[in-house]
Amino acid sequence: MLKEQLDKIMCPRTVAVIGASAKEHTIGSELMKRLTGYKFTGKIYPVNPKGGIIEGLQAYPTVLDVPDEIDLAFIVVNAKFVLQTIDQCYEKGIKGLCIVSAGFKETGKEGAELERQMKEKCEQYGMRVVGPNCMGVVNSHPDYNLDGTFAETLPERGHIGFVSQSGALGGGILNILKDLNLGFAQFISIGNQMDINAETALEYWENEDDVKQILLYMESISNPSNFRKLASRISKKKPVLALKSGRSAAGASAASSHTGSLAGADKAANALLTQSGVIREYSLKNLFATAKVFSNCPIPKGNRVAIITNSGGPGIMATDAICEYGMQMAQISDKTRETLRSFLPSAASVKNPIDMIASAPLDHYKQTLTTVIADENVDMIMVIYLPFLGLKDIDVANAIMEIKAQHPEKPVIGVFMTKNEFFTQISDMEVNMPFFMYAEEAAEGFMRLDQQRRWIERPEGKIPCYDVDKERAERIIRTAIKDGREQLTTLESIDVLNAYGIRACKYGLATNEQEVVDLGNQIGYPVVMKMTSKTTSHKTDVGGVRVNIQSEEQLREEYRDLLAKLTEKGLIDGLEGVIIQEMVKGSREMVCGIATDPQYGPMMMFGLGGVFIEVMKDVCFRIAPLTDIDAMDMIKSVKAYKLLEGARGTKPANIEQIQETLLRLSQLVKDFSFIDELDINPLLISEKTGEGIAVDGRIKVRMKEALNTLHVECDCHCC
């Protein structure tokens, strides 16, 4: 269905250019020049009310006059004529539009209204639309040779699918593709993404063999959960790379919880991309460098890199980069070393990095690579070349490409610190490996290849469904919102956690000695006793907090002593009761919680808690719902994981139980989607059992949504 629809746009047999023009430097003229110049294999029908000849083709006054069926219409007319043009297209039976014209949502209110009408019309007419306010589309496959853009240069043929949310940027990229040594299979400038967006393109390209990797430039994500569903599936089949901009602009909204204040839209975007297996790049430069690597390298079997060089300094720098990007320096086998030793001079080093020394002739490059590429301890190879008397860069490149061709399974990257001429020369050739100027670029490339390998190997993960007491949780929340409280009390919050099987610190409120003792016995010793009073806020100062109470007897004593002390000080009247609380011993304070992003929805946080939370910011976010694998990734990705493993003689934490805590929280926010913020801080790691225990908890809901969802009428008369 989607394929059939988008094929009309991306693989058309006939196109109309409504607004085609013979006037130089207009979009209507440039677009015609690209279509004809790139030798579109189908038929092109220019449409212009004045008729005439445009790029050697007869122009028709209206699209209705075209004596042929039209698959795709480019619309390049002034915004005010677009609606009537769409009507004509409908009359003509056209199903695919690419609206290049600007003057819609991007210009303000009036334009937005026009776009809304246009959208309605196109939906009604069953048309699929690229744009408006876009740069056009490209399909470089020789069956089509479609360049429907107005970029200055004709596209390079290749196997990348590229979606750009910025029109000018897309055009800029098309112009420099050749310099970048990259080629596109298909390109869609989605513009205002009135209809077709990044997700549409992802889905369309999923089974399109000509598109071997997908690149996205995004400023926003239309439908995060749909994006996640699609991207996490498709990224297992082909690499999906994204440049998501607008990081700094996204100021975190004023939030009352820790989780909320550490969150923010970019954290959400990052979580979403990570969970979806999308490789996120932070600059166009890196995006293209990575694309170049995926264009010319297979996915490796592991992360062990061998470096072959004719110069020591760059070998050292390459080693630094390999290690810093988290790769392993391969342990060259003894056999490989012996072979290398047999032909390399004595001053050469046959340990990794393999330094053949500056005078290495072409033959040493060949023999060394042939030997090393066959070594089973080596997954990827960097070949470094620095000019030396008489040895030509292009000869070295050709020699290593010849050897590489016999080992299609191992990525090889060339680092050639030589003149631009070489790179220009290479960009005109068929290559089977990428070449860069600097070792750091190659190292980053290896890192990305390895990231993709790990993603492919990563199990799918499951979203478990635990047996929880949903009704009880609902009752507690219902009570709170009926009171007009969007913020649950600590006791309520802990109760909700308990209802969801989350290990929380046991406690209760007692107002007389019998209740105190009953609670103590029920919770089990040791316990903590804390007074609650309307009049005394500094509990500790008046002896109102008693810790480490070991027995019923001691509890009784402490309670009596408290009453006596308060009476003595004249403070007894304010006393509401005492909280008897399980005493959890542990020095490791973690945090977990939920924050809600207006666009991405609820997201989970896990990390180092206590006083360090906002100083260290050692936390990790993922969009809910979590799979078991997501939850484990979160736990392992914070630095504080070392503390959980049992650094410095502490008991290893129960990682599975912490994972389950996160998964149960995820289930909670799935069930009650109006939970706005939730903080468990600290999630104390019990020194005795290694469990993570919620010692404090707070839950905040979005009042209106909660009232609606639970069909509650609030008593507070304020909502």
Added chain:
Amino acid sequence: MLKEQLDKIMCPRTVAVIGASAKEHTIGSELMKRLTGYKFTGKIYPVNPKGGIIEGLQAYPTVLDVPDEIDLAFIVVNAKFVLQTIDQCYEKGIKGLCIVSAGFKETGKEGAELERQMKEKCEQYGMRVVGPNCMGVVNSHPDYNLDGTFAETLPERGHIGFVSQSGALGGGILNILKDLNLGFAQFISIGNQMDINAETALEYWENEDDVKQILLYMESISNPSNFRKLASRISKKKPVLALKSGRSAAGASAASSHTGSLAGADKAANALLTQSGVIREYSLKNLFATAKVFSNCPIPKGNRVAIITNSGGPGIMATDAICEYGMQMAQISDKTRETLRSFLPSAASVKNPIDMIASAPLDHYKQTLTTVIADENVDMIMVIYLPFLGLKDIDVANAIMEIKAQHPEKPVIGVFMTKNEFFTQISDMEVNMPFFMYAEEAAEGFMRLDQQRRWIERPEGKIPCYDVDKERAERIIRTAIKDGREQLTTLESIDVLNAYGIRACKYGLATNEQEVVDLGNQIGYPVVMKMTSKTTSHKTDVGGVRVNIQSEEQLREEYRDLLAKLTEKGLIDGLEGVIIQEMVKGSREMVCGIATDPQYGPMMMFGLGGVFIEVMKDVCFRIAPLTDIDAMDMIKSVKAYKLLEGARGTKPANIEQIQETLLRLSQLVKDFSFIDELDINPLLISEKTGEGIAVDGRIKVRMKEALNTLHVECDCHCC
């Protein structure tokens, strides 16, 4: 003196090439070709035993046959003839050598011995030497036109001084200079740096006006303290950029202290470069990008950046990059905004980033830059250009350079996402600003300019000299080493700290009730009492630790109770006494200490202590001795500084006192340079006073060195 000596090498009037050759692809031939090809302004005398004509010049059998005085001799003969060649040079009265020949230290033991002899000879003869095993020297000043290398390409003229420790790398760089849009004033390939090294070059270039910035590629630093002295002075006059490689190879040595285990050679190198005002780059790519920025930009007055763009997407990406590199987005003044509004279309955005929209004609670029560059709220400007119908990149570049020329005080960087052709074109022109393809490169450039600004503005700093009880510290150390203990006891360590005026937790050992009470009274309450016993290791389990003792009376009670409990349990015999210790209340645990790097000497550490030290690694290193500014930099550069400032309602720490603690420690290791490791962990921040108090301390010395320095004979018979 140094100038006179190095002028012989870098600014010679006459050069001899000993080992000159007419045979193609030999170094002796290539070097002659460079010298003549670059049109050396002095005289060239090829020397070859066979005589003959080389590059049109008559060759002499030996240097002694040359009928002229020689300033600089290049030596290109086989290693085994080098010694006798040096003798001949001496006889000829030559004072400057550039030994290109390889086959010395880099090849192993024999070569090292040969180099040693060579060094001895040259020192004896009063010669200054570049090399051996090097690529040669360059001075592009038109008074000299000296290209004494064998790189493939002739050097570009410019104002960079470049020192390369890797010969092949230096050659590689010379080859690609033009592509990089960079020019060198002088280049020295120091090779095995037998005599002349990076420090020599720094000092020589300090007052050399033709050298406007200094670039160093280093694998090691010969004399760190001399480097620091020179670089910190010279970097205030001109930017000094360094690429220091070998980061990963430097495995931290097995160390027993925290400070030691977190240290390592690269931490030391990093500290040294930071303290010296050297801008450290981590890749050649970044090194050259930064050099390009310094070549064409003044030092700005602040860090407020304005962005002018004709495309929204790149504007957003640029904003992201500016913020991430720690710059400020300039607040454009109202007046500027009004002016911009007067000529830009309504769809344009006149807030920073200023988006002139895609259709911006050349004139809008001109008017916008003219307006923005005059705004006092703007310190630096990024001008972004993406190709749009009919607007030529080179026209935009020329227009903005013209405006920039009228504002020499403000850095402007162009981000032109256009074809390589443009950059090739620009590299052949005189430019007054740098151009890059991507916004991130420009942002990084601004960041480096700002870093240099802050360094220039940074006060020199003083190394204070406190009034300390050095003799007492020496006595304590003497006692320990006399016992054969390289590790001081905690009590001894604390005593040494006390002697140096470092605020340490007060405590003492008592063996009877009277001593207990005396100590308690002396220290002041509250105190902690801890038993020390030969037989009981788990003090807490037997009630052997009593905290928060508030009075003499309570102390007496607790002591008696302890004795009673131990007697009861039959553990009284093992009791050695009790430690009475000041009770410091505080939740913030910092760490400070000293570690020694075999090459860089003692270095100081400061950071977050306690259980987080090795998990969070939130620590900062500086080489000793510290200036007051260094110490403050250390404190402010760790994340935990926020905790010290008083996050979450805690009392702000006494920063000056912590600074003084670091400075006193620095003085300690200056006075006792054999201190190998010192740990104060935790340095507890008192909740009462905000002071940092050493609650635990350990000092370890290098035994042999300590014995020698203090003239002690050890009693242990093991040393």
